[in-house]
Amino acid sequence: MLTISQVLIALVVFLLTMQFLKLQRARRRLPPGPIPLPILGTFLQLNFQFNCDLLMKLAKIHGNVFTLWFGWAPVIILNGFQAVKDGMTTHPEDISGRLVSPFFRAMAKxxxxxxxxxxxxxxxxxxxxxxxxxxxxxxxxxxxxxxxxxxxxxxxxxxxxxxxxxxxxxxxxxxxxxxxxxxxxxxxxxxxxxxxxxxxxxxxxxxxxxxxxxxxxxxxxxxxxxxxxxxxxxxxxxxxxxxxxxxxxxxxxxxxxxxxxxxxxxxxxxxxxxxxxxxxxxxxxxxxxxxxxxxxxxxxxxxxxxxxxxxxxxxxxxxxxxxxxxxxxxxxxxxxxxxxxxxxxxxxxxxxxxxxxxxxxIISVGMPRVCVRNTTLLGFPLKKGSIVLPNIASSLYDPEQWETPRQFNPGHFLDKDGNFVSQEAFLPFSIxxxxxxxxxxxxxxxxxxxxxxxxxxxxxxxxxxxxxxxxxxxxxxxxxxxxxxxxxxx
Ligand code: HEM
CATH class of the missing domain: 1.10.630.10 (Cytochrome P450)
Structure with a gap:
């Protein structure tokens, strides 16, 4: 005879396994990324950290468009100037929603x-x-x-x-x-x-x-x-x-x-x-x-x-x-x-x-956006409600755009004659x-x-x-x- 606690444990294991399989099915249609786990998403693989440098490291493994999971929710990360710019401007209206997350809702309703x-x-x-x-x-x-x-x-x-x-x-x-x-x-x-x-x-x-x-x-x-x-x-x-x-x-x-x-x-x-x-x-x-x-x-x-x-x-x-x-x-x-x-x-x-x-x-990773309708983001089909996060820092520090990205160097904005030059990858205000x-x-x-x-x-x-x-x-x-x-x- 099974005890109640054994039944409960079996039920939890069953539910977690079902959830795990569901997540694996869901991630097939999304950009690549670490394997998500039930409840924790990809937090375990990220050592419960989240910052712009970590995202830039992950982009080296998974590419400049990849998926992380915050608990149950997939978040599509855009990394590097080109992905941030193209992702935010190809169908700008489609990703103009804001993620009204539980904390943001508790704040500003x-x-x-x-x-x-x-x-x-x-x-x-x-x-x-x-x-x-x-x-x-x-x-x-x-x-x-x-x-x-x-x-x-x-x-x-x-x-x-x-x-x-x-x-x-x-x-x-x-x-x-x-x-x-x-x-x-x-x-x-x-x-x-x-x-x-x-x-x-x-x-x-x-x-x-x-x-x-x-x-x-x-x-x-x-x-x-x-x-x-x-x-x-x-x-x-x-x-x-x-x-x-x-x-x-x-x-x-x-x-x-x-x-x-x-x-x-x-x-x-x-x-x-x-x-x-x-x-x-x-x-x-x-x-x-x-x-x-x-x-x-x-x-x-x-x-x-x-x-x-x-x-x-x-x-x-x-x-x-x-x-x-x-x-x-x-x-x-x-x-x-x-x-x-x-x-x-x-x-x-x-x-x-x-x-x-x-x-x-100062903004580091930007503010999350949400797709307001079904759309395509840099070749990936996304459903209405999908969350997109442009990593602004990855544009400001993009090694392909800046001569010395990790050094304070006003020369980034000057030509050889000392004239000011604007830079497309300068996106501190997002795009x-x-x-x-x-x-x-x-x-x-x-x-x-x-x-x-x-x-x-x-x-x-x-x-x-x-x-x-x-x-x-x-x-x-x-x-x-x-x-x-x-x-x-x-
Ligand atoms: C150095 C100064 C500033 C920086 C770096 C900055 C950066 C940003 C960034 C990255 C966003 C998010 C955009 C997005 O969702 O992609 C934002 C949004 C916003 N900022 Fe600023 N900001 C600055 C100054 C200001 C000032 C002076 C004001 C007030 C007049 C302001 C008001 C807002 C508002 C209201 C939004 C929300 C826009 C929206 O959701 O439609 N910001 N800012």
Whole structure:
């Protein structure tokens, strides 16, 4: 007679075997890759790791289009410039969906821009782009805000009187003030307590992104939902951002609709009113809250982290810093406002800014997309709902595209006469229908902030410090290890 536990074990073994066979059948029609196991997918073969370098190694074994399994879900990885570009642009509309994974759904409920898909995403993204343009994106209006914040930042560094400082907070403060002014209609002072809470919440969310517990949540959401841990903290940090956005919306509503909308919330509230009789309208308070979160999170952490890397690379490469300064001195006056158009007269500085972005590779592996209909991806038929992940880092470090991919080398963006040259494989903002919505703003910010700081100061290590790490800390974005610099006025 079999005992109950023997029956149970036999049942589990039977179910796992069936599942294993089902997975093997499913993988036959997908791009190649490691053999998936029930529940764990391919995590065991990857030693429970997941990063851009590992994906580049796997591409050497399986080719530039391969499949990994996250639990039950196959994920098609695109590796190397050509596969990323062709995969994302041959049928761009077909892979414009976003993977609203369990954790993303717990955060943003499928609303807003970044973590939304389908009709909601289309409406929210289109509206945000149009409104950012109305508020001066791509024109002098928004550039003026960036210049203003760059001046405050220079003043702040000067006030430190050459004392060692960690630049991450002042950089975050200045960069996020640009997007805050656009979205909320006001900037924050550096002492503002609410602002410090927003920064803490942002840090917590980005730290959690891509962590082991994050992956566990994606595979076992029902279990993790009931357990304490960092996932709870990340979710409550996201809720803190949402509560702040709701308070700002309330403030705008209490003030009443203005004749001339001044900020993103004004434009959005007016649009809710205008579209209230449209049956397919997705314009409502919730989508506004999550769009605000997307603009704040997308618009603060990314550009400020890139600038943080920029200063670190300048400290680590004083010869490059000096060359940038020579060019700035030769072309610009000492107090003239720097504008984005000046990059055309400053090819070396422009090349350094690009190289900072390429080499720091802050997004690392990009954000997952989803096929919104049956399609063909680089010769492989994919069903609607298939997940596609472009490995952005593999384009930024592609040995076939860059002379010295693993070295900081501004020459990647210069021809032999010192003119700036764009590179197709430079894809830090991704590519295709969901390319970063803030690309133009980010490029403007990076150039103006970087040039303004290097014109005003030489950055160097505090006395007695000789070593500095340029290795990243892994998380939602790749961060430098905390470091301190002295800003010496020039
Ligand atoms: C150095 C700065 C930045 C980098 C490297 C960066 C990079 C990216 C990347 C790789 C994506 C994913 C695109 C995809 O799904 O393939 C993205 C999406 C997005 N970014 Fe940025 N970004 C930066 C700055 C900004 C700024 C300043 C804003 C705000 C105005 C912003 C707002 C967004 C939004 C809303 C999305 C979601 C787009 C969508 O899903 O349709 N980003 N960004």
């Amino acid at each position: 499928g609303k807003g821009i970044m973590l939304a898909t389908g009709h909601t995403w289309k409406q929210q993204r289109r509206f945000a782009l149009r409104t950012l343009r109305n508020l001066g994106l791509g024109k002098r209006g928004l550039e003026h805000r960036v210049q203003e914040e760059a001046c405050y930042l220079v003043e702040y560094f000067a006030s430190m009187k050459e004392k060692p400082l960690d630049p991450s907070f002042p950089l975050f403060h200045s960069v996020s003030n640009v997007i805050c002014a656009v979205v909320f209609g006001h900037r924050f002072s550096s002492e503002d307590e609410t602002f410090h809470e927003l920064i803490k919440a942002t840090e917590c969310i980005f730290k959690f992104g891509g962590s082991f517990i994050h992956y566990l949540y994606e595979i076992f959401p029902w279990l993790m939902h009931h357990l304490p841990g960092p996932h709870k903290k990340a979710l409550s940090s996201y809720d803190a951002l949402s509560s702040f956005a709701r308070r700002e919306i309330r403030r705008h509503k209490e003030r009443g609709v203005r004749d001339e909308p001044q900020d993103f919330i004004d434009f959005y509230l007016a649009h809710i009113e205008k579209s209230k009789d449209e049956p397919r309208s997705t314009y409502d308070d919730d989508n506004l809250v999550y769009s605000i979160n997307d603009l704040f999170l997308g618009g603060s952490e990314t550009s400020s982290t890139t600038l943080n890397w920029g200063l670190l690379y300048m400290v680590a490469n004083p010869d490059i810093q000096e060359k940038v300064q020579e060019e700035l001195d030769a072309v610009l006056g000492p107090s003239q406002l720097i504008c984005y158009e000046d990059r055309r007269r400053l090819p070396y500085t422009n090349a350094v800014v690009h190289e900072v972005q390429r080499f720091s590779n 295709g229908h969901r390319v970063c919505l803030g690309e133009h703003l980010a490029r403007t910010e990076l150039f103006i902030f970087f040039a303004s700081l290097l014109r005003a100061f030489t950055f160097q290590l505090p006395e007695g410090v000789t070593k500095i790490s340029t290795e990243p800390i892994f998380g939602g974005t790749l961060q430098p290890h905390p470091y301190r610099v002295c800003a010496i006025p020039r």
